Amino acid sequence: MPELPEIANLAHQMQAELVGKTIAGIEVLQPKCLNVPEADFVAALAGAKVCAVTYRGKWLRVETTQGWLFVSLGMGGETLLVTRETLPEKHRLLFDFDDGTTLSINFWWFGYAHYAPLDDVASHKMTAKLGPNALEVTADDLRALFKGRRGRVKSFLLDQSKIAGIGNFYIHDILFAARLHPLRTINTLTDTEIDALACAIHTNLRGALDRGGASYEVDLHGQNGTYTMEDVVIGYKEGKPCPVCSTEIEKIKTGSTSSFICPQCQPLER
């Protein structure tokens, strides 16, 4: 489940490795992940030279001389720099470069590889509507974003059009560090709690990014991250004692997703 730390890491490596390479060929094994007909996609990007690779939230943004390539790994997948000789078994999309290397992209079910023209990036709605990168959001930004909202704090943090990059893996520890119950409504949050939340978002994502992302995800070279379940404080630790107060950690349903909380440290009622 790639979230901001994994994507940021990938974008950084792709920037270092891919810039200057020319796309010699494109092979699409799953056309439904594209936003344009396969023939148009191939025609648009074949022969293009990579200019820069950046990210926004969970999206990779590859700028080429002939247009933008936007990639979202959805609920999990790999983006690997290999050769035709070392091709992984599973791949949905292949970009062959002029130097003999190949970018192999795979995702389980929900993943996108989208094209947008250079002169109209805004035509790609999915990236155009993304909020600011979670790592760059300050407490004052949060206060401004929260103004007039009435929803749950967890739903808000997962809404990529408000803040981009937080997913259902890192959010458990973020809310715990801020001592907030996921179902707290936004208009009940105090200034102190918002300060703690901004701090928690930054500390958590930065910590995972510095370790190369989650250990179950691989980077551009197939290396696993070093952010392990030992680094996770409360997420997926159902039944274990809370590290702060030793109360048993609970798994609860929060809308259509699950949440892991310490009922003592993260009370719903204040």
Added chain:
DNA sequence: ATAAGTGTTGCGCA
């Protein structure tokens, strides 16, 4: 072996 649970995003509904 069969089935449930899991991450993400867009869309339909009140």
Added chain:
DNA sequence: CTGCGCAACACTTA
């Protein structure tokens, strides 16, 4: 418009 539940269908674990 906004918040919320659900569907899309791959792969791991019970």
